[in-house]
Amino acid sequence: MRPKITLLFLLLLTFIVPIVNSQTTRNTLVEIKEDQFLINGEPTYEGRFWKGNKIEGLLMNSRMVQGVFDDLNPETTVNWEYPDTKKWDAERNTNEFVAHMPAWKSHGLLSFTINLQGGSPFGYSQGQPWINTAFNEDGTLRGDYFNRLEKILDQADELGMVPILGLFYFGQDERLKDEKAVIHAVENAVDWILEKGYRNVLIEVNNECNVRYDHEILQPERVHELIELVKNREKDGYRLLVSTSYGGGTVPKENVVKAADFILLHGNGVKDPKNITGQVEATREVSGYSNQPIVYNEDDHFNFDQELNNFTAAVSSYASWGFFDYRMKDEGYEQGYQSVPVDWGINSDRKKGFFNLLKEITGY
Template sequence: MHKPQKRWRRGITRYWMFAVLAAALVGAMSAIPAQGESTGEPNSSRQGQVHVLPGHLIGADYEPDKFYVRQGEGEWELTYTPGWQGEDFSEAVRGTLPNLRSANAVFDDESGNVHDHDPDFDPQSNTDQFIANLDSYKANGLLATDVNLQGGNPNFDATNPAFNSDGSLRPEWMDRLGKVIEAHAERNMVVVLGYFYFRQTGVFDDEDAVRKATTNVTDWLIDNDYRNVVIEIANEHNDDDYPDIISSDEGMAELIKLAQSRFDNAAFRLAVSASRYGDASILQGPAADAADLSFVHCNGKDAQGCADAVADQQGDYDRPIVLNETDNTKGEYTDDTFDEDKKSIDAMVATGASWGYMLNQWNQYIPCRYHDDCGSTKFDYALGPDPGVNGSGEELMENFTAGVLEHLKSVVYSSASESED
């Protein structure tokens, strides 16, 4: 009688051992996040990448109106710290983010109108071409580019939604954007990421869809541990073509706070803001109070006028000001406009704010808006081999931009002693 009892007890023991092991296995499996689910912990594949923040979001010991970067869990350092981007930087540019407007880097056109201008256009090839030129931008002193999920004006009627009508994300756009952000991270560069563009927000069913889109993109950044990003909720948010949730100061404040709130339980945070029209104004009212930095567009100002407006606004909020859209040429590519573009670099650097460049006909418009003979039949992100006002058509665009960025390089890579002379 005793032997069967022992076997019964051994069976019970084995049963409970298996039950405990099974429970542990289930618990372990439940701890594994579903694809796309944020755990608040960095992805191991992204550890060590560059993280960018304004000083006021880091702590009281940091300059509030300057940008800082760090590698992984390293020390926070002002941008243009030797070893991060290179050597021999001018003190005047430290803590800034010189940037290049490249709004259509993840562009597609579901209307098909793009093929009237470039029969061979392919969205992935467009993104790949942009990425292929990042090294040349960095070599000229640029730290950031400005990319918008819904693009910018390509100078024809295009359908570039990036979102579904309910605010869910279109995977094709997000795949291209992921490649862009990661390519910047590999080069210790930053993406100023715009969510919305006024010509494309008609895709949304209602304002709740806009809120969901804001949440979804921000969560996507968190899930992928993308830390080399500054968020621009909307390009020129006060445009009347936007829904009220974007165009009004109160609505924009809500969206900025919504994006910021998504980082409450994340392992990191990103800076959030939006831009206004090209009159050099910064956010107003509650939107200004909510923002982490100020974006400025200066399409309606000359170089000195833009710098003066920025200088006037620097005392309003103790945070960085980033010029991320300006056009000093107005379609005229002459020695005078070339000098004006170079003056815009010098004038903005003198304020301590971040200079940004836009030349629509070089890397945004298809074809050129101001000159019928421009010859631009495609997106072209390349810098020309003969910097300055040289050549014609597309060649002129490439050389003109190369000359402007060559001047930026001379400003950025001046030694500290030279900048003080």
């Protein structure tokens, strides 16, 4: 006779199985050992050199911050209409992002920057009347944004990729009503990641902390407080690795260098590649620097067909580099990864130039 399966047992299965799965089926773990990134215990690009430059341990990336983009202002959504449907669709945007991730990885892209408040969908902007934020004004989470984020982080975990997740963006941080809400938002976002069991996510507290933030705690003098807040939240003995970034060409301040697990630099405005080398050298001289990895996660300079460009200059300094591309005046839909609506494919000359050089450097 078959034993009876009680209703209580079935109910227990219903509640227990999803919890176990969320904690045991993750595939990708990112770690830092000295100045190298490791994925699942092995250095990235293991054993790789390119033109005499060590590539092992670097984290090549691209600025893909609009992966969960939406606009909660009905007066500005007309700006983001797809050319084929003549309407904006946040779910389509995320689904197409996820669909193209394997192609990025196949060229050696191990990381990408995504941001819960996006970035300027025009590349650069003064005013930002659109409302793009994954946080309510009190710092609680918007479920629709985090549902889209989950799709991206799940795919990254499957592919062995390491997203750099930015929490705040200037021009949108004022959507949170006060400092308490900012702190609450950080706690909620970090706890969500930890509860989901992700161990492949790096945190960038805010993009360019020295550029036009409303809340003092997001500005250079105090942003290290939020870095420490992230470091102090953990689950099952695990915490997230965290940093923040500055505007183009800026050398980070001592308070951030001492607190951060890795150092984020931007190359915007750095026209001479030799100054990229200088920026890296100056960063290593900041008091409190302790051999953390140095990562450019935003640089809008290209010239990928030339032997010396900002990408190759960063590599020669043993710094990771990140591609920042946006749709410039009169360019077509296929251009740029930051301009909304985004074509997430590798099908413009700039995109092809970056990914071809990336593939060559990383040996993928």
